Amino acid sequence: MRLIIFGPPGAGKGTYASRLGHELGITVVSTGDIFRQEVRRNTNLGRKAAEFLSSGELVPDQIVTGILAKKIHADDAKHGFILDGYPRTIEQARALDKMVKIDAVIRLTVPERIIVERLSNRRVCKKCGAIFNLKYLKPKEPGVCDNCGGELFQRGDDLPQVIRERLKVYESQTQPLVEYYKDELPILNIKCSSARIPPEIIVREILRKLQKANLLV
Numbered sequence: 001m002r003l004i005i006f007g008p009p010g011a012g013k014g015t016y017a018s019r020l021g022h023e024l025g026i027t028v029v030s031t032g033d034i035f036r037q038e039v040r041r042n043t044n045l046g047r048k049a050a051e052f053l054s055s056g057e058l059v060p061d062q063i064v065t066g067i068l069a070k071k072i073h074a075d076d077a078k079h080g081f082i083l084d085g086y087p088r089t090i091e092q093a094r095a096l097d098k099m100v101k102i103d104a105v106i107r108l109t110v111p112e113r114i115i116v117e118r119l120s121n122r123r124v125c126k127k128c129g130a131i132f133n134l135k136y137l138k139p140k141e142p143g144v145c146d147n148c149g150g151e152l153f154q155r156g157d158d159l160p161q162v163i164r165e166r167l168k169v170y171e172s173q174t175q176p177l178v179e180y181y182k183d184e185l186p187i188l189n190i191k192c193s194s195a196r197i198p199p200e201i202i203v204r205e206i207l208r209k210l211q212k213a214n215l216l217v
């Protein structure tokens, strides 16, 4: 199964993708996570990407697509994958079309007020990448990851001025992908109207929609 999870920053893509990947036994490819890791390791790629990440701009298509191609052809993606954060432009979607056939797009829609609240309260584990929220998905012990005991931190791009820029970039460059995929692939629409809905409820709804679209065997 090859899926795209699509939606604005703060829609919960990472949270739902990791749970869904677990349920379906497929890997999650998050281009944002890949870049953050490269930045942390201060690699060549990390140094190229750092400026884009900290300003909320997109990393150039050629760089992202090269990395994605490697990931989806890797061994752990042979049973399928969920793409989180890719494609983000029409050019990326065209490049993906040439690489592989996607089964469906999971499209998350979330009111802007919830997005801003979610992003500004988001905390991420330094060690395993697990995602928490200071209001709605609190860690058991403040500042400590429930899964691995790692330290929690706030992403540099989860600050108010960068959040605004990321939302602008999403509207202008990524949102048009809905039109691109509309007649090509099943789009499973998932509305998250409240930040209080526990992730497992949303994941269950996604699984139900996958089943209804005959995508679960």
Ligand code: AMP
Pocket (backbone or CB within 6 Å): 009, 031, 032, 033, 035, 052, 053, 056, 057, 058, 059, 060, 061, 064, 084, 085, 086, 087, 088, 092, 157, 166
């Ligand atoms: P995310 O974790 O998906 O919100 O991504 C964080 C940042 O990584 C974005 O704001 C971009 O700077 C960069 N990024 C991640 N995925 C892509 C992509 N597909 N194309 C361009 N830039 C990306």
